[in-house]
Amino acid sequence: MGTKLTSREKDYSKWYNEIVVHADLAENSAVRGCMVIKPYGYAIWEKMQAELDKMFKATGHENAYFPLFVPKSLFEAEEKNAEGFAKECAVVTHYRLKNDEDKPGKLKVDPNAKLEEELVVRPTSEAVIWNTYKSWIQSYRDLPILINQWANVVRWEMRTRLFLRTAEFLWQEGHTAHATEAEALEETKLMNQVYADFVQNYMAIPVIQGTKTASERFAGAQETYCIEALMQDGKALQAGTSHFLGQNFAKAFDVKYATAEGGLEYVWATSWGVSTRLIGALIMTHSDDNGLVLPPNLAPIQVVFVPIYKGAEQQAEIAACVEQMKAQLEEKGIRVKFDNRDKFKPGFKFNEYELKGVPLRVAIGPKDLEKGTVEVARRDTLTKTVVAQDALVEFITDQLETIQGDLFQKALAFRKNHITEVDDFESFKSVIEGKGGFVSAHWDGTAETEEAIKNETKATIRCIPLEAKKEAGHCVYSGKPSTQRVLFAKAY
Amino acid sequence: MGTKLTSREKDYSKWYNEIVVHADLAENSAVRGCMVIKPYGYAIWEKMQAELDKMFKATGHENAYFPLFVPKSLFEAEEKNAEGFAKECAVVTHYRLKNDEDKPGKLKVDPNAKLEEELVVRPTSEAVIWNTYKSWIQSYRDLPILINQWANVVRWEMRTRLFLRTAEFLWQEGHTAHATEAEALEETKLMNQVYADFVQNYMAIPVIQGTKTASERFAGAQETYCIEALMQDGKALQAGTSHFLGQNFAKAFDVKYATAEGGLEYVWATSWGVSTRLIGALIMTHSDDNGLVLPPNLAPIQVVFVPIYKGAEQQAEIAACVEQMKAQLEEKGIRVKFDNRDKFKPGFKFNEYELKGVPLRVAIGPKDLEKGTVEVARRDTLTKTVVAQDALVEFITDQLETIQGDLFQKALAFRKNHITEVDDFESFKSVIEGKGGFVSAHWDGTAETEEAIKNETKATIRCIPLEAKKEAGHCVYSGKPSTQRVLFAKAY
Numbered sequence: 013m014g015t016k017l018t019s020r021e022k023d024y025s026k027w028y029n030e031i032v033v034h035a036d037l038a039e040n041s042a043v044r045g046c047m048v049i050k051p052y053g054y055a056i057w058e059k060m061q062a063e064l065d066k067m068f069k070a071t072g073h074e075n076a077y078f079p080l081f082v083p084k085s086l087f088e089a090e091e092k093n094a095e096g097f098a099k100e101c102a103v104v105t106h107y108r109l110k111n112d113e114d115k116p117g118k119l120k121v122d123p124n125a126k127l128e129e130e131l132v133v134r135p136t137s138e139a140v141i142w143n144t145y146k147s148w149i150q151s152y153r154d155l156p157i158l159i160n161q162w163a164n165v166v167r168w169e170m171r172t173r174l175f176l177r178t179a180e181f182l183w184q185e186g187h188t189a190h191a192t193e194a195e196a197l198e199e200t201k202l203m204n205q206v207y208a209d210f211v212q213n214y215m216a217i218p219v220i221q222g223t224k225t226a227s228e229r230f231a232g233a234q235e236t237y238c239i240e241a242l243m244q245d246g247k248a249l250q251a252g253t254s255h256f257l258g259q260n261f262a263k264a265f266d267v268k269y270a271t272a273e274g275g276l277e278y279v280w281a282t283s284w285g286v287s288t289r290l291i292g293a294l295i296m297t298h299s300d301d302n303g304l305v306l307p308p309n310l311a312p313i314q315v316v317f318v319p320i321y322k323g324a325e326q327q328a329e330i331a332a333c334v335e336q337m338k339a340q341l342e343e344k345g346i347r348v349k350f351d352n353r354d355k356f357k358p359g360f361k362f363n364e365y366e367l368k369g370v371p372l373r374v375a376i377g378p379k380d381l382e383k384g385t386v387e388v389a390r391r392d393t394l395t396k397t398v399v400a401q402d403a404l405v406e407f408i409t410d411q412l413e414t415i416q417g418d419l420f421q422k423a424l425a426f427r428k429n430h431i432t433e434v435d436d437f438e439s440f441k442s443v444i445e446g447k448g449g450f451v452s453a454h455w456d457g458t459a460e461t462e463e464a465i466k467n468e469t470k471a472t473i474r475c476i477p478l479e480a481k482k483e484a485g486h487c488v489y490s491g492k493p494s495t496q497r498v499l500f501a502k503a504y
Numbered sequence: 505m506g507t508k509l510t511s512r513e514k515d516y517s518k519w520y521n522e523i524v525v526h527a528d529l530a531e532n533s534a535v536r537g538c539m540v541i542k543p544y545g546y547a548i549w550e551k552m553q554a555e556l557d558k559m560f561k562a563t564g565h566e567n568a569y570f571p572l573f574v575p576k577s578l579f580e581a582e583e584k585n586a587e588g589f590a591k592e593c594a595v596v597t598h599y600r601l602k603n604d605e606d607k608p609g610k611l612k613v614d615p616n617a618k619l620e621e622e623l624v625v626r627p628t629s630e631a632v633i634w635n636t637y638k639s640w641i642q643s644y645r646d647l648p649i650l651i652n653q654w655a656n657v658v659r660w661e662m663r664t665r666l667f668l669r670t671a672e673f674l675w676q677e678g679h680t681a682h683a684t685e686a687e688a689l690e691e692t693k694l695m696n697q698v699y700a701d702f703v704q705n706y707m708a709i710p711v712i713q714g715t716k717t718a719s720e721r722f723a724g725a726q727e728t729y730c731i732e733a734l735m736q737d738g739k740a741l742q743a744g745t746s747h748f749l750g751q752n753f754a755k756a757f758d759v760k761y762a763t764a765e766g767g768l769e770y771v772w773a774t775s776w777g778v779s780t781r782l783i784g785a786l787i788m789t790h791s792d793d794n795g796l797v798l799p800p801n802l803a804p805i806q807v808v809f810v811p812i813y814k815g816a817e818q819q820a821e822i823a824a825c826v827e828q829m830k831a832q833l834e835e836k837g838i839r840v841k842f843d844n845r846d847k848f849k850p851g852f853k854f855n856e857y858e859l860k861g862v863p864l865r866v867a868i869g870p871k872d873l874e875k876g877t878v879e880v881a882r883r884d885t886l887t888k889t890v891v892a893q894d895a896l897v898e899f900i901t902d903q904l905e906t907i908q909g910d911l912f913q914k915a916l917a918f919r920k921n922h923i924t925e926v927d928d929f930e931s932f933k934s935v936i937e938g939k940g941g942f943v944s945a946h947w948d949g950t951a952e953t954e955e956a957i958k959n960e961t962k963a964t965i966r967c968i969p970l971e972a973k974k975e976a977g978h979c980v981y982s983g984k985p986s987t988q989r990v991l992f993a994k995a996y
Contacts, residue, residue, distance in 0.1 A: 042578060042635050043571045043623065051566035051651065058567065074543035075550065079535045080625075080656055080672050081594075084601070086534060088611045098601040102573075103613055104625065105597045107660040109576070109590040119580045121595055121622055130613055131535065133572075133596065133625070143534050153847065159543065164572055164656065168599040180572050355645065 017367075019301045024245045031295055032174045035304040035368050038291075045172040045179030049288070052368065055312035056291060057182065061162065063214050063309075064184065064286070067206050073158045073186060078140050080164075081131035086139045090264035093138055096231020100168040102133040102179075133166040138232065138283055141187045142261040149189060149279055151270040156199075157189040175292035176249075176504055183287035189279045191269065193258075196280035197235075200256040203284040204237035207252035215290065216307040216419040217241045217297045218427050219251055220450075220499065222475025227459050230283075234258035240474045240499065242427045243296040246448020248474045248501035251293050254284035292504070297423050298392070304369030305392050307419050308412040315341060315408055316370045317350045318361045320377035327354070330376055333401070337374075337386075340405050346412070366391065371415050372408060392419060433497070440488050440500070444471045450501045454494035456487035465489050471500040509859075511793045516737045523787055524666045527796040527860050530783075537664040537671030541780070544860060547804035548783060549674065553654065555706050555801075556676065556778070559698050565650045565678060570632050572656075573623035578631045582756035585630055588723020592660040594625040594671075625658040630724065630775055633679045634753040641681060641771055643762040648691075649681040667784035668741075668996050675779035681771045683761065685750075688772035689727075692748040695776040696729035699744035707782065708799040708911040709733045709789045710919050711743055712942075712991065714967025719951050722775075726750035732966045732991065734919045735788040738940020740966045740993035743785050746776035784996070789915050790884070796861030797884050799911050800904040807833060807900055808862045809842045810853045812869035819846070822868055825893070829866075829878075832897050838904070858883060863907050864900060884911060925989065932980050932992070936963045942993045946986035948979035957981050963992040 017034065018026045032038050037053030040046075049057065065075070081104060088094040108125030112118040134140065141159075148154060166180045186203060190196040204221055211217050219239035229236040233255035241251045262268070262278040271277055298305040308314050317338065319330040331352055338348045349370075351361050358375065365373050373389045380386050386404060389396045392415055399407045430449025434440045443451050455461060455473065465488075466472050480496045487494050509526065510518045524530050529545030532538075541549065557567070573596060580586040600617030604610040626632065633651075640646060658672045678695060682688040696713055703709050711731035721728040725747035733743045754760070754770040763769055790797040800806050809830060811822040823844055830840045841862075843853050850867065857865050865881045872878050878896060881888045884907055891899045922941025926932045935943050947953060947965065957980075958964050972988045979986050 039636075041571045042575055042632065043573045046571035046573060048571065048636050049569040051568045054568045055566070057569075074547070076543045076546045077541040077549075077674065079533045079538035079540065080658065081535045081538060083534055084611060087601075088609070091609060094601075094611060098603075098611055101599065101601050102596045102623070103598040103601065104594045105613065106595040107593065109579075109586075109593050109595065109624070111590075117580070117583060119576060119586060119590055121597065131594070132601070140534065144531075144540050166572065182569065 059310045087132045093232030097135040104131040135167045142265040155191045160186040185285040200282045204254040214309045218424040222477040230255045248503040252286040257281035303367035306369035308371045313349045314347045315372045450499045452497045453488040454485035456492035551802045585724030589627040596623040627659045634757040647683045652678045677777040692774045696746040706801045710916040714969040722747045740995040744778040749773035795859035798861035800863045805841045806839045807864045942991045944989045945980040946977035948984035
């Protein structure tokens with residue numbers, strides 16, 4: 013009965029793809045590398061957006077909207093940024109189609125409608141935004157500018173995977189302008205902290221905050237802060253990044269401000285973003301072989317009622333009882349669904365909501381009606397409890413909070429178990445190949461060593477953790493001296 | 505002092521552009537025809553989105569997200585739709601840039617990265633969505649599908665104007681699939697009614713519901729319902745449309761469903777949308793020569809406090825008093841700003857909030873502090889009232905409601921005054937040329953007459969009103985018999 017997923021042990025990657033499709037989150041589209049985000053998947057994104065948006069506004073940011081297209085001449089202005097994205101740009105070259113004389117009913121690109129200057133579909137918006145900020149900023153009075161944009165972006169990836177890596181994806185990108193380096197750095201860190209808080213408190217995913225090495229930095233950034241999460245298969249996933257851009261974009265677009273003292277200085281910049289990729293992290297952190305497991309704080313449906321009945325009369329009786337409980341729960345702000353569809357059996361529904369990761373399922377049959385009880389099943393632990401109907405609101409309120417906490421603790425325990433300190437390269441390789449997870453090791457700080465390790469093991473430096481203690485040691489690869497450990501892992 | 509706008513009488517079009525820019529709503533970007541929506545303008549759009557989204561969900565719709573790109577072969581599948589949009593399509597032909605050997609530091613399109621099939625940047629999403637629905641719909645059990653998408657779309661318009669007509673704009677597009685013609689028609693009408701309710705109740709803009717003539721219909725629709733509004737310069741503006749698509753897209757994409765009786769039928773479709781164009785309508789309906797006038801239901805700031813003081817001590821005393829009132833208002837859900845910036849004078853602030861259309865401005869100086877009063881100014885009428893501080897919450901709550909109603913009534917009175925019944929073509933022309941507004945006239949129902957009138961007067965048939973009474977008459981142009989009047993106007 014119902015959909016049986018490939019187990020994680022058998023084929024983790026297949027298991028992931030099956031969950032995405034069978035839990036109705038997303039599917040591939042007719043456009044190479046672009047996905048359709050289905051209503052259930054989009055509802056999770058809406059919850060994430062709502063919470064993040066509140067957090068951005070609470071830290072003084074406003075939303076705005078900038079053009080989808082970046083003229084090539086703007087795109088190439090900040091050279092490192094341009095170089096970083098040039099290889100994966102969708103480019104608009106024409107603005108009209110016309111009838112194809114050779115093929116009736118078909119269209120072709122009109123060669124007479126070639127653009128004078130090609131337009132890049134934004135892979136990120138620094139260029140178009142800094143070109144705009146140029147006219148917004150004259151004096152220190154115009155600073156800071158604290159703006160966020162919710163948008164779609166396009167990066168022409170060759171190998172795509174639903175949510176994790178798609179040619180088009182949805183994201184938010186913050187772009188701020190500041191008078192001083194210190195203020196911009198503070199903003200960079202603040203937004204990385206906001207991401208950490210969101211991912212930990214809403215997504216129940218523990219993250220490590222750190223900075224990227226020069227080779228893993230955002231193209232055009234002077235420093236990239238990040239939050240790194242660990243998936244159940246032992247691979248890391250970069251869940252969000254916050255970039256200190258220095259004066260690179262201000263210089264590329266000639267954005268200066270008059271200081272209070274009468275001087276003229278380049279503006280300091282940050283940018284930061286998270287995307288629909290987070291949904292991939294959500295799936296891979298909590299789900300199991302039965303399907304999706306959602307943390308209550310982001311679940312579109314937190315509680316589903318499934319009636320068990322024979323005949324219309326019983327159905328009506330149960331429905332009346334459920335509607336009452338549902339109303340009580342909704343009054344507490346709990347998101348409830350009552351699945352009273354007659355064309356599907358309870359077993360089918362159980363399977364469906366298990367697959368879709370609804371945190372709590374409440375079953376109620378004729379005997380429950382007699383006894384004034386219901387049966388509540390937890391999705392994460394698959395445990396069942398019989399609860400008195402008049403104690404249900406309290407029980408559920410409590411359980412939702414418990415599940416949220418338990419999911420985080422479980423993921424945290426897994427991660428703790430999967431940070432391995434190693435001091436020699438043989439152990440390094442054996443952990444990366446075997447147990448997986450983060451390897452905490454000394455590194456000599458050179459791009460050469462980083463590259464060599466990557467070539468030999470496919471592991472990259474995920475971050476230089478902010479909270480790592482200073483500790484003298486020797487590089488796990490070169491043996492050269494090092495002052496602190498960094499985190500390596502294979503990554504999504 | 506401050507910005508002085510061109511008056512409406514002098515140059516309506518210039519007045520409009522100046523408001524958009526000086527009220528910080530939007531500005532032109534470096535990309536031809538694309539605008540930057542600035543934070544204050546975007547905040548209005550967010551309010552509109554929030555209300556519409558609630559209304560869509562209350563009528564059973566869910567949000568989802570479909571790809572930005574439409575492969576050419578899908579785009580051309582529904583011929584009328586393709587024909588309608590082919591002339592204004594941005595087309596992606598390449599997926600990579602590379603270094604330009606001739607110009608160091610510059611990039612050029614990589615000729616080796618030409619797409620096998622060109623991608624159209626969506627001007628509307630019927631094609632990509634119906635190609636997706638094909639795999640979602642097998643049986644009557646899969647119907648209806650009630651989906652909405654919030655997205656950006658691109659139509660390569662040659663003459664663009666901020667909000668009213670831009671190459672890229674933001675909108676929502678609903679796309680629904682139904683088992684029967686009757687149900688699809690009902691949906692089409694329902695969503696047009698939702699639009700009418702939203703525009704009248706939140707935007708305070710009266711609209712006339714009607715259907716479009718064949719020549720004004722959406723490309724690919726069998727019937728287009730619309731809401732038509734009237735601007736202060738006597739031109740009409742189509743504020744929203746809801747299309748009954750019949751089985752056109754189901755046939756183009758071969759989408760059939762198994763009926764309960766075992767048959768196989770094509771699916772019935774609707775689509776409906778409103779866009780950032782509505783912000784243009786909002787501006788042009790209510791604003792005056794002093795700037796923007798916003799209806800309280802959509803104003804990002806409903807009440808602004810401006811302190812009038814000399815010296816830090818007075819400023820502190822007034823601030824303490826304002827913070828208390830502000831907290832009381834916010835408790836009632838009122839959106840309040842306290843502009844306590846010391847670097848700007850009260851007069852400058854008065855001008856700024858007048859320009860930005862904040863419905864109520866509360867000024868408070870040292871004498872008010874003594875007397876326990878404040879001075880409240882209404883943006884729409886420019887009238888001022890002295891109010892006791894302890895009566896302020898009630899006064900403001902009441903005033904916001906009054907303003908919302910008054911704005912609608914004023915616009916309604918203007919529109920009533922600008923619907924002119926005419927029965928001969930000379931009068932028709934003189935009204936269109938002189939007074940403007942809607943001309944209610946008999947029409948013989950032919951596209952030829954419609955075209956001839958358009959060529960002679962620039963007036964088009966805005967709609968065949970739903971509520972028009974049946975009335976025998978003769979076409980104002982051809983003299984042929986007609987059964988009801990239709991509404992003509994020059995339009996945006």
